[in-house]
Amino acid sequence: MAGLSRAQIEAKLRAAQREAERKYKAEVDRVNRENKRRVDEHNRRAAQHNQQVVQAQQRRVDAYNAEVARVNSHNQRVNTNNQRVNDRNRAMVAEINRQLRSVATTGPRYTSSELELVDRLQExxxxxxxxxxxxxxxxxxxxxxxxxxxxxxxxDQLGASVWFDEVAITPGKSQALQMDKGLRSARCGIALLTPAYLTGRFWTERELGALLHKETLIPVLHNVTFAQVAEYSGILPDLAGFETARDSVQDIAAKIAAAILPTS
Incomplete structure (x- = not known):
């Protein structure tokens, strides 16, 4: 660079530097554009692949759900049909039992209200x-x-286990607690309704209050009528019951046992 002044040399250097910076920036821009193109292409292919995977998975899920819905619908129809069959069978068995009891030539004879009571108790x-x-x-x-x-x-002779105070009460322990436990431990309650029972003595009132909450209450009337019972309670007259004035204790026990003992 002989013959060039210092200023001219600096000017040329600055021009060369600017040209180098321009080329460098152009190359960086080119590389960035290429990288962006490749990234965009990769993302497009990934999105397309993911969409295909999601669609295929959704088709499998839809097919599975459709099969589950089909099976559930079939099972529902089967269950509904089975329920109808069971209801019909229970009704037929109940009616057959009712007819057998009502036309029996031996053993206790049932009134229509007693049959309703026995059917409810069995259930x-x-x-x-x-x-x-x-x-x-x-x-x-x-x-x-x-x-x-x-x-x-x-x-007891018929095989029914009965909580009875003279047998079940243990001396020296709380009578009230033992009676409460007996009430909770029994599947049915038998209320032997007599004139003294209806006068409202403490223990019978206590027991009857608990028994009235049982749908399996069995009234047995002795020396009282349903009309007299109606004066004592507005609940009991709605229930059927057995009467010693109509049947012997033996027959009443047979009717109760038939209602409360397991059938199998």
């Missing part, structure tokens, strides 16, 4: 097979002791 008592006793017998000793003992003995 409700079967819901609690785990209970310790088949029945809790509530009575007033003053005028129901003799019949209560006879009824308990007859039920």
């Amino acid at each position: 409700r008592a079967a819901e609690h097979p785990e209970r310790e006793y088949d029945a809790f017998l509530s009575y007033a000793r003053i005028d129901g002791g003799e019949v209560g003992i006879a009824l308990r003995e007859e039920l």
Whole structure:
């Protein structure tokens, strides 16, 4: 660079530097554009692949859900049909049992209200097979002791386990707690309704209050009528019951046992 002044040399250097910077920036821009193109192409292919995967998975899910819906619909139809068959079978069995009881030439004879009571007892008592006793017998000793003992003995001979205070109460322990436990442990409750029972003595009132909450309450009337019972309670007259004025204690026990003992 002989003959060039210092200023000219600096000017040429600046021009060369600017040209180098321009080329460098152009190359960087080119590389960035190429990288962006490749990234965009990769993203496009990835998005396309992902969409295909999602669509294929969705088709499998839709096919699975359709099969589940088909199976559920089939099962629902089967369950509905089975329920109808079971209901029809239960109705047929109940009607056959009703007819057999009503036309039987031997054994106790049932009134229509007694048949309704027995049918209800059989259905409700079967819901609690785990209970310790088949029945809790509530009575007033003053005028129901003799019949209560006879009824308990007859039920015992027929295979029914009965909570009965003279047998179940343990001396020295709380009588109230033992009676409450007996009430909870029985599948059914038998209320031996006598004149003394209806006068509202403490223990019979206590027991009856608990028994009235059972759908399996079995009233047995002794020396009282349903009309007299109606004066005592507005609940009991709505229930059927057995009467010693109509049947012997033996027959009443047979009717109760047939209703509360397991059928199998």
